[in-house]
Amino acid sequence: MWKGAAWRENQPIYGSLCLVPPSVEPVPRLLSSSSAVVHLCWALAQAPWSTARPAKHYIAAVYEHRSVLSPNPLDLTSCQQALKLMKQNLDIYEQQVMAAAQKGVQIIVFPEDGIHGFIFTRTSICPFLDFMPSPRLVRWNPCLEPFWFNDTEVLQCLSCMAIKGQMFLVANLGTKQPCLRSDPRCSHDRRYQFNTNVLFSHNGNLVACYRKHNLYFEAAFDIPAHVDLVNFDIPFVGQFGMFTCLDIPFFQPAIQLLRDSEVKHIVYPMTLMNQLPLLAAIEIQKAFQSAFGVSVLAANIQHPTLGMSDSGIHTPLKSFWYHDMDNSEGYLIIAQIATNPLGLVGIENATSETDPSHNKFLKILTGHLSCERDTQEVHCEEAAKWNMKAPPTFHSEMMYDNFILVPVWGKEGYVQVCSNGFCCHLLYERPTLSKELYFLGVFDGLHIVHGTYYIQVCALVKCGGLNFDTCGQEISEAQGLFDFHLWGNFIISYIFPLFLTSGYP
Template identity: 60%
Template sequence: MACIMMELWWKLSVCFFCYQVVSGRVKREGHYVAAVYEHQSILSPNPTALVDRQSALELMGRNLDIYEQQVAAAAGQGAQIIVFPEDGIHGFNFTRRSIYPYLDLVLHLHSVKWNPCREPYLFNDTEVLQRLSCMALKNKIFLVANLGTKQPCEHIDPHCPSDGRYQFNTNVVFNDYGMLVATYRKSNLYFEYAFDAPPEADYILFDTPFAGKFGMFTCFDILFFEPAVNLVRQYNVKQVVYPTAWMNQLPLLSAVEFQQAFATAFNINILAANIHHPTLGMTGSGIYTPLKSFIYHNMESYGGKLIVAEIPVITPDYKTNLESNKIFRENLYHSYTMFTSTSMDDQVCYKEGQEALCRVSEKGNEESSPIFYAEMMYDNFTFVPVQENKGELKVCANTLCCYLNYQRAVLTDELYALGVFDGLHTVHGTYYVQACALVKCGGLCFSTCGQEVTDATALIDFQLWANMSTPYIFPLLLTSGITLDFADHMGWKNNHYFISKNRTSSGLLTAALYGRWYEKD
């Protein structure tokens, strides 16, 4: 009897140390459950009209009612943190004056500990913060949301606007007790005339008991060194929350495509929540790890979407462990659990190893390929067509040369082209890009290369590499229906950066190296 009891105690102890029960679900050690919500926000019919605070609260309250439902649903699936999108509560297209009634007061103070749900009397004009705080407290969950905020300033402040207040596009974080633990003010505004950029970029971290430190930034910030890249590098951040209101732009900057590329490039987890307005080209959210992505992209239907997934905690030595632990790598796919049903709109993607082989192209049929020029992403790309069933191609612009070794695994009559751009992008933002891209063209004429395309049938085995001048390279691999795939191999070899893939999971839309040369912005 004593032996039986000892055996039972041992089994229970093993289970206790390996697993934790979270909201009725079993969560494995070294993992956490995250949620993001793609929200179709209820918008003001006339955002430039001047309204009073009560009217603004009524509109925002309708969006917060939906948030409240989704927080409860996520917590019910074991989520420990939930992220909501940029502009989800108040909407967009305001003027500086018309947005004012929608702004909560947030004093950007790191030393103040405040629970808006339990202490609503401390500050005026904090009704939205109070509701968000109560959602976090009631459901025992970390909550990340984006809202408009105001902060008074004195004219002795050289940056203080003439109306005596700052207006910020702000992310707020509440812990599972409803405490306001972090605020972040967006630095890189995207034609947001209602808001001010902070005088200095915020570098914001917050601690969690389940995954350590998280960093955060917002939407357009992801394309710039400050603060997004510098935050990840300087503070060695491995988990990022990312509210966004992203308008998709194919073939290189669709939301899910670049969100995954950022996670892959920096070997981090990203919890990305986008707004859902298909008529404006806005969709694309996901939970991304360097090896697997849970995404939602839907331009056909309306309504919100909750994604909940269990993912591993990434630690500072994650990359070293990954490369050295073959057993971990082989079993990685089985270490994930998705708590939402998988459909055509919920894609699960993963990649294997990162060992590399890159060979320099020999002179061959690339010299006989005609060079042509076409606009892609508002930039003048230099292209060569991919005309044969297999071959080697090269195309150059300025100092950047791109090389492609390819073979069509499934033969189709679709036209593909290899394009290169090395220069300053100046439309909808100014920033320097080095891009090397294999793309499907919109038709069979060269002039259609660079157009937005969403479907493809060609399966192509390829190696793509380039003599990039920047270390900041985002590998893009987009497949038919705006789905994602991962490269088999990627990295640096002989001063070239490369990606390679044998047989994409579906028809290839884009395989690209998107480099950002921040110093030349």
């Protein structure tokens, strides 16, 4: 089990890529017209929320949720049964909100699919959907104004939780909106169905919603006609942005949102299966934070049997995270976060000066090797000295892609490997040698499994064994220590530096 800071230098490495609320009576609110459905939530009176908090920091929480799942998600069930199942998850949410409130938490994030589950069809998910009005058009408090709209039971409950805990609350749920037959995008059932994040203020107002754009095997949901670029202000922090799971590597919405706004904090519900060695959830969260200098509040589902774990709060200075593939319990992460992290820094804003530590590293490793750095890559004029006995290149499949690989041997050196003019370079030094085989890999092309995407990847990864045919396998442990610099001539300035180690930090 991993807890604490995400990584530090000289650890075993097995993968790296380059307002006061109105008074609320403590009366239970029935969340369905049916008398057979139990009460889902309570709206309780609370002391006034104070804005007189430290300006430099705020307290955040993310909850990795062990969700109660439908035993037959492909089968259509009744609204009463759907509400009964969702109540079990919402009860856990409320417990975590109250636990967080005792610690002074000001904002909490819950994961994607945490309330209703997953693997639904378009029809079978229908009883689980709430109607979603636009927060931009309607100022609405679902807890205090439950009769404004029908089919909003989950929204009412989340709103009441936010009031009860006196905190901002982010959650994910399935929503529906009617559409006209004249709309060419409208389905035969005359409604849109969206995978939706919602934000409630501490007084229960619905502040913002985001509809997931980059769906991943989600037949139950529609892709919105337009990309939602959602940012919102929170009084004690500033601007937040919001998106969901697989949205994170795409220009829309994630990168465009940061580029076109003053967002410095991201709330990020997700349901992600870890795919080693290059796509572990914790790896992606920290990579996005490192690439753009923002704080990331990421909540994942906890289902080890499905390969799901890893949640965290990541800042430019430190990460607080949780990974446990053996336990099956949820976990609440709480951390104090600076309100003003570094912000978006792209290559186009970088200087041509080389970092002093980089210069020192080059000097130590290369001796007379003359290297200089421009905004795109490092050029080493005499790099061939390391390749007098150049190691062989070979091909291996990794993450369903055909990588070109070169072994990384010895205690120090420089190696490179290229594909279609895209080259990856590695300068490295090893304090001690381990009985393991590592490689530098390159991929430049279309990823065509589970979607079609053009990607460029440079990767330093441990092989599954000591033979070349084990390279690219899923691995989760390593003993090798590296000091290294990894770079490539990428065609885009937004690069995700993914880094994953084994063991405790």
